[in-house]
Amino acid sequence: MQLSVIGCGYLGAVHAAAMASLGHTVVGIDVDEQKIAKLSAGEPPFHEPEFAEILRAGLDSGNLTFSTDYAAIADADVHFIGVGTPQRKDGQGADMTYVNAAVTDLLPHAKRGSLIAGKSTVPVGTAARLAEQAREVGVRLAWNPEFLREGFAVKDTVDPDRLVYGVSEETRDEDIATLDAVYSSILERETPRLVTDYATAELVKIAANSFLATKISFINAMAEIAEVTGADVTQLADAIGHDVRIGRKFLNAGVGFGGGCLPKDIRAFTARAEELGRGESVAFLKQVDEINLRRRQRVVDLVVDSFDGQPFGHRVAVLGLAFKPDSDDIRDSPALDVAVRLKGLGAEVVSYDPQAMETARRAHPQLAYADSLDEALDGAEAVVIVTEWKQFKALDPAETAAKVARPVIFDGRNILDPTAWREAGWTYAGMGR
Numbered sequence: 001m002q003l004s005v006i007g008c009g010y011l012g013a014v015h016a017a018a019m020a021s022l023g024h025t026v027v028g029i030d031v032d033e034q035k036i037a038k039l040s041a042g043e044p045p046f047h048e049p050e051f052a053e054i055l056r057a058g059l060d061s062g063n064l065t066f067s068t069d070y071a072a073i074a075d076a077d078v079h080f081i082g083v084g085t086p087q088r089k090d091g092q093g094a095d096m097t098y099v100n101a102a103v104t105d106l107l108p109h110a111k112r113g114s115l116i117a118g119k120s121t122v123p124v125g126t127a128a129r130l131a132e133q134a135r136e137v138g139v140r141l142a143w144n145p146e147f148l149r150e151g152f153a154v155k156d157t158v159d160p161d162r163l164v165y166g167v168s169e170e171t172r173d174e175d176i177a178t179l180d181a182v183y184s185s186i187l188e189r190e191t192p193r194l195v196t197d198y199a200t201a202e203l204v205k206i207a208a209n210s211f212l213a214t215k216i217s218f219i220n221a222m223a224e225i226a227e228v229t230g231a232d233v234t235q236l237a238d239a240i241g242h243d244v245r246i247g248r249k250f251l252n253a254g255v256g257f258g259g260g261c262l263p264k265d266i267r268a269f270t271a272r273a274e275e276l277g278r279g280e281s282v283a284f285l286k287q288v289d290e291i292n293l294r295r296r297q298r299v300v301d302l303v304v305d306s307f308d309g310q311p312f313g314h315r316v317a318v319l320g321l322a323f324k325p326d327s328d329d330i331r332d333s334p335a336l337d338v339a340v341r342l343k344g345l346g347a348e349v350v351s352y353d354p355q356a357m358e359t360a361r362r363a364h365p366q367l368a369y370a371d372s373l374d375e376a377l378d379g380a381e382a383v384v385i386v387t388e389w390k391q392f393k394a395l396d397p398a399e400t401a402a403k404v405a406r407p408v409i410f411d412g413r414n415i416l417d418p419t420a421w422r423e424a425g426w427t428y429a430g431m432g433r
């Protein structure tokens with residue numbers, strides 16, 4: 001099929017290349033000329049496993065092109081909307097500027113009878129509003145939320161655990177048939193496919209992310225209780241996780257969640273529910289957010305306490321900047337936030353991350369960045385792990401002790417074995433253990 005993807009950020013660029021890899025002819029559109037130039041040259045603008053390969057393969061096959069000109073979408077049967085919905089600068093709600101602009105700008109070029117398939121995470125009610133606008137020029141609209149995780153974006157796109165189509169009553173059969181044709185190779189594997197109305201499809205995405213955020217904050221709340229009772233939250237998580245109704249996934253206590261989705265999505269959901277007069281239904285999400293933000297301060301407090309409240313001038317190695325491993329994304333990153341907070345308190349912070357150094361440096365040029373893990377550790381009076389990269393998990397306690405000035409470690413992701421580190425002479429503190 002002929003497809004267009006509007007917005008070539010994380011979601012859009014991966015979707016475009018993934019759809020080309022499934023055999024479709026795809027044009028990716030973005031207003032950012034630099035981004036389009038990079039993608040056209042086969043250079044990924046972000047770090048994502050497997051993305052470079054499918055990008056290059058798509059370009060080489062001629063199936064995948066990129067453009068800043070909306071005229072390039074004229075032949076497309078389906079237009080995916082993959083632009084961002086960041087948090088508004090003046091509030092908690094989603095900034096809809098990019099989604100609205102994408103639809104307004106594409107409609108004059110879209111052929112009659114083509115289908116817009118929204119993938120962006122939007123406030124419930126958006127699809128119905130945009131569908132009206134599209135209908136005026138004979139274009140259909142469906143909402144087809146995306147559940148990709150960074151670090152697994154390609155896999156999640158070509159092999160998702162479910163497909164959700166939010167379709168209109170009037171063009172239901174046609175919309176389903178169009179989306180089935182796009183995803184035919186995925187559906188052949190009997191991937192569950194749920195057909196819903198617009199509102200349900202929009203809510204599925206925001207509910208899924210709210211649930212995941214709640215799960216993480218739940219275990220972090222237990223970590224707070226563990227800290228005053230001497231319990232170990234990782235053992236607690238293992239024990240409750242054996243109950244299949246609960247499950248062990250997303251029960252890792254630590255410095256909490258960040259990234260381009262969970263934090264802004266729970267805030268946008270709260271704002272939308274309040275607009276709908278149902279603020280009380282999701283009022284708990286405010287606490288989910290608060291618990292999450294408290295964990296960042298908790299690790300900062302632990303570091304400060306280790307210097308008897310006087311961190312000024314003490315060298316602290318902060319290991320991790322990305323909001324999660326296998327990503328260079330620093331949006332709302334707890335790791336970067338911890339580095340910035342410690343620096344703000346006067347500590348001599350030296351940060352290291354295997355992938356996110358460039359993105360962090362651009363956002364926070366005032367921080368000191370080490371060129372290697374060893375350089376970060378060299379002479380450190382405290383080591384703080386804030387992103388669960390494999391390299392940090394694999395650190396050897398004895399070898400690491402030889403590099404630092406003072407063997408004090410704060411395991412903000414609970415990835416180390418406390419016994420092994422203590423036996424090697426370290427003062428170890430995890431989160432809730």
Ligand code: UDX
Nearest residue numbers: 146147148149150250251252256257258259261323324
């Ligand atoms: C999330 C959703 O998982 C995905 O389905 C959706 O499409 C987009 O948002 P992502 O932002 O890539 O994906 O990150 P995710 O893997 O969900 O992790 C989010 C944050 O939670 C990270 O900062 C991670 O470190 C943290 N986390 C995750 C925990 O603190 N504990 C856990 O147990 C799991």
